Amino acid sequence: MDDSIYEKYKQAGKIAASARDYGAGLIRPGVSFLEVANLVESMILKEKAGLAFPVNISINEGAAHYSPRHDDNLVFKKGNVVKLDIGAHIDGYIADTAITVEVETNKYSNMIKASNDALDNAIGLVKAGVNLSEVGKIVEDTIKSYGYKPINNLSGHSLEQYELHSGTSIPNVSNTHNKTRPKEGDVLAIEPFATNGEGHVVSGKGSNIYLCDKSFRSKLIRDNKSKNLFNKLIVKFKTLPFAQRWCKDLLPNNGDLVLKKLSFLGLIKHYPQLIEAKGGTVTQKEHTVIVKEDGCEITT
Numbered sequence: 001m002d003d004s005i006y007e008k009y010k011q012a013g014k015i016a017a018s019a020r021d022y023g024a025g026l027i028r029p030g031v032s033f034l035e036v037a038n039l040v041e042s043m044i045l046k047e048k049a050g051l052a053f054p055v056n057i058s059i060n061e062g063a064a065h066y067s068p069r070h071d072d073n074l075v076f077k078k079g080n081v082v083k084l085d086i087g088a089h090i091d092g093y094i095a096d097t098a099i100t101v102e103v104e105t106n107k108y109s110n111m112i113k114a115s116n117d118a119l120d121n122a123i124g125l126v127k128a129g130v131n132l133s134e135v136g137k138i139v140e141d142t143i144k145s146y147g148y149k150p151i152n153n154l155s156g157h158s159l160e161q162y163e164l165h166s167g168t169s170i171p172n173v174s175n176t177h178n179k180t181r182p183k184e185g186d187v188l189a190i191e192p193f194a195t196n197g198e199g200h201v202v203s204g205k206g207s208n209i210y211l212c213d214k215s216f217r218s219k220l221i222r223d224n225k226s227k228n229l230f231n232k233l234i235v236k237f238k239t240l241p242f243a244q245r246w247c248k249d250l251l252p253n254n255g256d257l258v259l260k261k262l263s264f265l266g267l268i269k270h271y272p273q274l275i276e277a278k279g280g281t282v283t284q285k286e287h288t289v290i291v292k293e294d295g296c297e298i299t300t
């Protein structure tokens, strides 16, 4: 990896880590999701990084993919198990990191510890050439040793410039058929999820998180108005996920109708929320690492 790219990953990681910890410290009963998302995103921007994706705030059985709307009125409550997942980038070089916070109770401390330990153990194994199903196995074994299940259809992912989910998946279970082996200089987001539910997630309602489809160039759009609105999005957000909130001043009517239309046309993707299949509580911990010859370096 080029020195200047390495420095950008390191810088993005430092900013993402402090934004994550700052955000975690804001979560208290009565505080709104929107307030936390706005404050964390403002901090990242103030530090001169870009937003790699909207701040994700998922509670209890929600594993991932929820970001408040501009008019969201959800507030944290005592006992919520909150996953705060944030991303920063410098010139498209991304840091992705998440933490679980239980609001004023300690009922899920062990489940939080399970996903934390699973991440530490996975990171301990990652180096150039590692067999990813060994990484999945240690995640699974660690989480099971606490009496919980890993979420088998969520995985970590490789990162590339302006690409949050590039080719490689980092499994959270052992029985995968992924034969790709990371090489030196690869950047990976590793994110074990633990649950007392079924061990997989299903799609729920909309997340308010969108992504411009990479194949848009090949799509023939006859409607000039839609084409122009789409162009505004791709110029501003490139190929990184964005929030409805961020379109409020960019698109008419808070973006709602346009985002719906562009999703229908297949120009953008609207992510669903990911919810534990049996309504089990979910915990998550995530770091971004740079793969080295003999190990890996955590950037976040």
Ligand code: CO
Binding pocket: 085, 086, 096, 097, 098, 189, 191, 286
């Ligand atoms: Co993440």
